[in-house]
Amino acid sequence: MTGLELLIWARGPGLVLAVSLCIFGVILRFIEILALGRKADLAPPRQSSAGSGWRTIATRSLPPPGMLRRAPLTYLGGYVFHIGMAIAVFFFVPHIELFRGLFGLRWPGLPNSLVDIAALAAIVALLALLIGRMVDPVKRLLTGAGDWLAWALTFAPLVTGYAAFHHLFGNYTLTLALHILSVELLLVLLPFTKLFHAFSLFLARWYNGDIAGRKGVAT
Amino acid sequence: MESARGVRRPRHEQEAGAPQGGDATARDCRRRPTTRWLLRPGRRAREQERPAAARPRRRAQGAGGLNAFKQVIDAPVASFFASCVHCGLCAETCLFYTETGDPQYTPIHKLEPLRRTWQQEYTLLGRLARLVGLAKPVTDAELEAWSPLVYDSCTMCGRCSMVCPVGNDITMMIRKMREGMAAAGHAPEGLVTATQRSIQSGSPAGVKWVTVQAQIKRMQKQFGISIPVNQENADYLVLMSSWEILNYPEYLGAVGRIFNKAGATWTLSEHAYEATNSGMQIGASDLARELVGRIVKAAEDLKVKCVISPECGHAYTAIRWEGPNLMGRRFGFEVKHILEVLDDLSRTGRLKLKGSIDKPVTYHDPCQISRRGGVHQQPRTLLRQFAPQFREMTDSGVMNWCCGGGGGVSANERAEPLRIISFKRKKAQIEELGISTVVTSCANCRVVIEEALEHYHMDVELLGLTELVAEHLAED
Structure with a gap:
């Protein structure tokens, strides 16, 4: 199979397959979680907790006082990676074209130079976080095969995308094909690795905020 | 004290x-x-x-x-x-x-x-x-x-x-x-023993009603108040923790003085005086339910309007938040922490405070009362009325650091060396403020902190908030 054939498969059937499996996986995981149910809390709430869960979804994105100083790499690395990646994924003009083709939605993109910086920053942050994970005793204790896999799954699309954009390797077609294939692998495995937090954290934060909110504790 | x-x-x-x-x-x-x-x-x-x-x-x-x-x-x-x-x-x-x-x-x-x-x-x-x-x-x-x-x-x-x-x-x-x-x-053994005692004798420390009676007599004599027992239709059913019965009976005296002054009707119950719940701490919901059930029965038999959880962190969680879930039904009475009641009385003008503590004081937030219970404004509102030099620790309120002995840890002998080490956090918080008077509202925090202060040779005075409030009652 040549680079071109690979690219054609990746952009066509490969993409449809990957997106379908991703959607199936996400729905399956949500069913797994929600089917377990939750009993109503019979203790009368101190105040209505309406809104508390939703607020927590937003507020948990910020470090509580003092925490940034205690874990600067985790917080800063996390911010730079997530924001950088979001810019690269959602504001790179060719990506927006792809979303338009897939879902019919479009929005304005950012200049390539800005996306370039964002992608590079995300790559550097991921490398820093990887080193942090190897060095920090707490992270080492928590880390298993799934964590390395999740890291690699996230890193591959960023690096191949960056390489394709800058024509770093001789064969542009093959690099682009590998980029798309790495995204497809990420999509397929996302629901079944810790990367699923991209979806489940909304549930988790909501539950946390709701539980605390009933007690009159803003989180 | x-x-x-x-x-x-x-x-x-x-x-x-x-x-x-x-x-x-x-x-x-x-x-x-x-x-x-x-x-x-x-x-x-x-x-x-x-x-x-x-x-x-x-x-x-x-x-x-x-x-x-x-x-x-x-x-x-x-x-x-x-x-x-x-x-x-x-x-x-x-x-x-x-x-x-x-x-x-x-x-x-x-x-x-x-x-x-x-x-x-x-x-x-x-x-x-x-x-x-x-x-x-x-x-x-x-x-x-x-x-x-x-x-x-x-x-x-x-x-x-x-x-x-x-x-x-x-x-x-x-x-x-x-x-x-x-x-x-x-x-752990310590928690198992505490739970066994709770179920068998009504209290994790084996405190019996006669002990409570002795303390009632003592407080009545010391403060010249009457302490009602088994009174029906009172506003409040007052509970205590073993620590209050054994070590800090002044809490009972303080509640009596405050309620008398505020004109609130209240009572103790011979059948439910112990608020703590080892069953919840150990993680045995069937036993936790039995312990909460005794309080619920007494409150319903006496037809009180509100049950007051004492200055004890986990007791509040056990009755207020887990209680109805353990019993599988809502209660026909309210459950409040004593600080909530004092704050209510203060807001409605029934509790007037005067005088002032002439030194800097800080407040140690008991985790189950502040962070896990939502009672974190009330102690500050009360304290500020008579402690003009009140100062917050860094990481206060819902982000406060634990004393190291909550969650059944203080009842668990095996955990003692670790508990003493973990107190270094609270020690640093107190030392950073450079003050020597700490107020709190959990008898277990009090015991844990007092032991650790002794261990680290710290010259710090530890006070219960309800007792402080009683000492600053206005004379009309």
């Missing part, structure tokens, strides 16, 4: 401040009286002397633990485990990690057996892995090894739950995990 230091008691008689159930935790386990084994005195002690292999019914108990794990896992727990990215930030919020630097005290790590149970039972991939033999089963030996992590190095203070970036309520999961640990027979 009588000092706790004057009265030495066996550590296993101590009651403690503590946990919070995931709201429905209690009811998850209602139909599962697996923790009755706790009530056979000496059973655990004998078992611990023998090697695991020689212990009878051990496997059955281990299986009971896993069954309990399966039962306590609900949608919130699943969403929490599914969301964890292993960032390790929870370690930075836990005083057992910050004061030891030992990674095993990372909060989410303490839940590893529960997490694997979730993965292997409630996820498709986990089930497949188990089917083909790729999953590592949770063993009884592993649960035994986890006992110190779940009981000794977690006070269920809830700081990690406030910080986790994906929103995991880790504390609530520890509360749930203890259900399985207790069912599997891996609760």
Whole structure:
């Protein structure tokens, strides 16, 4: 199979397959979680907790006082990676074209130079976080095969995308094909690795905020 | 004020401040009286002397633990485990990690057996892995090894739950995990003894009604007040913790003086004077329900409007937040912490305070009252009325650091060395302020802090807020 054939498969059937499996996986995981149910809390709430869960979804994105100083790499690395990646994924003009083709939605993109910086920053942050994970005793204790896999799954699309954009390797077609294939692998495995937090954290934060909110504790 | 230091008691008689159930935790386990084994005195002690292999019914108990794990896992727990990215930030919020630097005290790590149970039972991939033999089963030996992590190095203070970036309520999961640990027979001896005493004699410290009567007489004489007992239709049913009965009876005197002044009707009950709940701390919801049930029955028999949880952290959680879930129904009366009641009385003008403490004071937030209970403004509103030099510690209110003895830790002898080390956090907080008067509103915090102050030779005075309020009543 040549680079071109690979690219054609990746952009066509490969993409449809990957997106379908991703959607199936996400729905399956949500069913797994929600089917377990939750009993109503019979203790009368101190105040209505309406809104508390939703607020927590937003507020948990910020470090509580003092925490940034205690874990600067985790917080800063996390911010730079997530924001950088979001810019690269959602504001790179060719990506927006792809979303338009897939879902019919479009929005304005950012200049390539800005996306370039964002992608590079995300790559550097991921490398820093990887080193942090190897060095920090707490992270080492928590880390298993799934964590390395999740890291690699996230890193591959960023690096191949960056390489394709800058024509770093001789064969542009093959690099682009590998980029798309790495995204497809990420999509397929996302629901079944810790990367699923991209979806489940909304549930988790909501539950946390709701539980605390009933007690009159803003989180 | 009588000092706790004057009265030495066996550590296993101590009651403690503590946990919070995931709201429905209690009811998850209602139909599962697996923790009755706790009530056979000496059973655990004998078992611990023998090697695991020689212990009878051990496997059955281990299986009971896993069954309990399966039962306590609900949608919130699943969403929490599914969301964890292993960032390790929870370690930075836990005083057992910050004061030891030992990674095993990372909060989410303490839940590893529960997490694997979730993965292997409630996820498709986990089930497949188990089917083909790729999953590592949770063993009884592993649960035994986890006992110190779940009981000794977690006070269920809830700081990690406030910080986790994906929103995991880790504390609530520890509360749930203890259900399985207790069912599997891996609760620490001190908590087992306290629970046995609670069920058998009504109090974890074995305090009987005659002891309460003696303190009632003492307080009536000391303060010239009358303390009503078994009075029907009163506004308030006042409960106490063992510590208040034994070490800080002035609390009772203070409540009496305040209520007399405010014109509130109140009563003690001969059948429900103890507010603490070892059943909740150990993670035995069936026993916790029995203990709460005694209070509910007394309150309903006496037809009181409100039950007041004393200056005790976990008692408040047990009655206010877990209580209705343990009983499976809403109560016909309100449940309030004493500080909420004092704040209500103050707001409505029935409680007037005067005078001022002529020195800087700070307030130690008991975790179950502030962070896990929502009573964090009231103590400040009250204190500011007579303590103009009130100052906050860094990390105060809902982000305060635990004293190190909540969640049943203070009742657990095995945890004592670690508890003393973990107090360094509170020590640093107090020293940073450079002041020598600390006010709090949990008798267990008081005992734990007083012991640690003694250990570290710190010259710090520790005061109960309700008693301070009583000392600053305006004379009209």
